[in-house]
Amino acid sequence: MEIRQLKTFITIVKLGSFSQAAQFLGYTQSTVTTHIQLLEKELATALFERFGHQLMLTTDGERLYDYAEQIAKLADDAKNEFDNFAVPRGPVIIGMPESLCVYYLTDVLKEYASLYPDVGLKLKLGIASDFRLLLRKNMMDLAFFLEKNIKDADLVGQLLWPEPVVMVAAPQHRLARQKKVRVKDLQGQTFVFTDAGSSYRRVLEEILAKTDVQARTVLEIGQIQTIKQFVIANLGIAILPLIAVKKEIETGLLAALPWQGPDLKTGAYLVYHKDKWHSHAIRAFIKLVQERLLK
Numbered sequence: 001m002e003i004r005q006l007k008t009f010i011t012i013v014k015l016g017s018f019s020q021a022a023q024f025l026g027y028t029q030s031t032v033t034t035h036i037q038l039l040e041k042e043l044a045t046a047l048f049e050r051f052g053h054q055l056m057l058t059t060d061g062e063r064l065y066d067y068a069e070q071i072a073k074l075a076d077d078a079k080n081e082f083d084n085f086a087v088p089r090g091p092v093i094i095g096m097p098e099s100l101c102v103y104y105l106t107d108v109l110k111e112y113a114s115l116y117p118d119v120g121l122k123l124k125l126g127i128a129s130d131f132r133l134l135l136r137k138n139m140m141d142l143a144f145f146l147e148k149n150i151k152d153a154d155l156v157g158q159l160l161w162p163e164p165v166v167m168v169a170a171p172q173h174r175l176a177r178q179k180k181v182r183v184k185d186l187q188g189q190t191f192v193f194t195d196a197g198s199s200y201r202r203v204l205e206e207i208l209a210k211t212d213v214q215a216r217t218v219l220e221i222g223q224i225q226t227i228k229q230f231v232i233a234n235l236g237i238a239i240l241p242l243i244a245v246k247k248e249i250e251t252g253l254l255a256a257l258p259w260q261g262p263d264l265k266t267g268a269y270l271v272y273h274k275d276k277w278h279s280h281a282i283r284a285f286i287k288l289v290q291e292r293l294l295k
Helices: 003-015 018-025 029-043 059-084 098-115 128-136 199-210 224-232 242-251 280-293
Strands: 048-051 054-057 090-096 119-125 142-147 155-163 165-169 190-193 217-220 238-241 266-273
Touching: 003 018, 003 029, 003 059, 018 029, 029 059, 054 059, 090 098, 090 128, 090 280, 098 119, 098 142, 098 224, 098 238, 098 242, 098 280, 119 280, 128 142, 128 266, 142 155, 142 199, 142 280, 155 280, 165 242, 190 224, 190 238, 199 238, 199 266, 224 238, 224 242, 238 242, 266 280
Parallel strands: 090 119, 090 142, 190 217
Antiparallel strands: 048 054, 142 266, 155 266, 165 238
16 A cells, blocks of 8 residues: 555545546546555455446545545655755764864854754864764764874765874974974973874874884873963973964964974864764755865
8 A cells, every 4th residue: 555546545535536636646547547446456445436427435435535634644744844854953963173173163163053053063072083983883973083094994084174283392492493303303302292092193103103212201181272381381392283373383482393204294084984874964064064174
């Protein structure tokens, strides 16, 4: 029993003839006849009978009509409900590094919230290693990564833009007065790092490990603003996305060290699990990010 067959049945009853129903529905009369024949076969009963030129419902036809109207109404209600879901709504959970959130994504998030007020945006600040776990457990819909590349077989990553990473120190720091800073110059230095697991911290630690250069002290601080204050106070050196320290470098509060070691550059990626179903709200967010941030 199909919805379209029931709707054909209802239309015949309301209009009083097969031919008028066919015209109203845009079917051929043979299609309308087939719909009724299939219903009668499935229900093992006759739905209509004729008295001369008058088409009338049988007793079973009258019984079916009440059900058919209810079923058709429920089907229409369901369709209307899901049509309304074309307007993004519901929760969307997004992970992002603090630096991207503060310096790149604020305007996008504001615009998205304005365009789609029925979407409940939930933002989680953190690092890529945490986001990977949450994406794989389907506890996060999308995440922004700062990585050299995305190699995970189960994750899909779209590069949005290349993100330079700089090594910074206070202007009075010894390394800030050098024309070149090489890996060996980092021996015995104090580093002020973001949480373990950030991509650019991991890259530098791998460089130091390969060259057997050891830091004297590592200060691990979760907040970029605090890291900058520590470095400005000459408590150590740090590596951070250029966007996060650009203003301080321009005003002379921080000095960008003339790094001559391996490339520290990363890229900003929008990442989701390859098996993730994308709701209208998720698709709308991805589209807006691509329109505003894809370079």
